[in-house]
Amino acid sequence: MLKLISKIFSKKASDKKTRKPSLQAIQPKSLDNLFEKHFNESSYFKEGTFDTVIKHLRHEIDLNKSGEKLTAEEKKSLGLNSRLSITSDLVAVLSESGLNLLNPKEALKQVYYRATFEANRIENFNKMLSAGIEQATYTSCGDERDCEWCKANNGVKFKVSEALNTEINQGCTCDWNRGFFKAEINF
Ligand SMILES: [Zn+2]
Numbered sequence: 001m002l003k004l005i006s007k008i009f010s011k012k013a014s015d016k017k018t019r020k021p022s023l024q025a026i027q028p029k030s031l032d033n034l035f036e037k038h039f040n041e042s043s044y045f046k047e048g049t050f051d052t053v054i055k056h057l058r059h060e061i062d063l064n065k066s067g068e069k070l071t072a073e074e075k076k077s078l079g080l081n082s083r084l085s086i087t088s089d090l091v092a093v094l095s096e097s098g099l100n101l102l103n104p105k106e107a108l109k110q111v112y113y114r115a116t117f118e119a120n121r122i123e124n125f126n127k128m129l130s131a132g133i134e135q136a137t138y139t140s141c142g143d144e145r146d147c148e149w150c151k152a153n154n155g156v157k158f159k160v161s162e163a164l165n166t167e168i169n170q171g172c173t174c175d176w177n178r179g180f181f182k183a184e185i186n187f
Contacts, residue, residue: 023129026122026162032058034115044098044107052093057112063090064105080104106175113176118169121181125160128183136160136181147173157184 029037035057039050055061067089075082078091078099086104098107128136137157140150149171158164158181168177 023132023134024161025126025129026165028122028126029119031115031119034118035111038111038114038118042107042111044095044101044104044110045093046095046098049093053108053111056108057115061089063087063093063108067092110175117176117178118165121168121177122165124181125165128160128181131183133183133185134160135184137184139180139182141178145174145178150174150177150179154179 032054035054036050039045039053045053052061052063056063064087067087070078070080070086070088070091072082075084075086080086080099081102084103090104090108091099094104094107098104101107125136128134135157137155138153140146140154142154146154149168153171160181168179172179
């Protein structure tokens with residue numbers, strides 16, 4: 001057994017010498033950190049509500065179900081669509097612009113998907129980088145919900161890097177980025 005282990009380690013060590021320097025991996029972020037980042041970037045929540053919102057994002061509570069369902073009168077006074085089913089617990093965390101959404105539940109969904117999709121993207125990029133893949137081609141979702149950045153960059157080849165992740169965060173104005181990066185493998 002020991003022999004086998006030392007064999008594996010010595011093999012790895014010699015591999016390192018022959019391989020070209022490894023590509024710079026992207027600093028992984030925890031999902032909680034990404035929830036916090038995208039919550040802070042959202043204008044749909046009241047200040048100081050993150051401690052409650054993160055419990056929803058972690059599926060520990062459900063703000064769409066907890067609290068009281070708003071009565072027609074209450075909805076009217078908040079200027080909400082009377083047919084919308086919405087709870088007092090959700091209303092308590094939303095800012096005015098969150099309440100002004102066509103469907104205010106989208107505010108929670110947006111933070112959740114922005115964070116989880118970014119976590120997946122970083123993981124995907126790091127897998128490519130650790131395999132020595134430096135470039136990837138972007139494919140947008142291709143439907144009517146694609147933003148200008150997604151439309152303009154469909155089919156474009158990018159260098160896989162932290163900067164690319166940042167560019168998507170800053171450039172893509174979709175509710176959350178639904179595009180896909182295909183690794184470019186040069187044989
Ligand atoms: Zn987009």
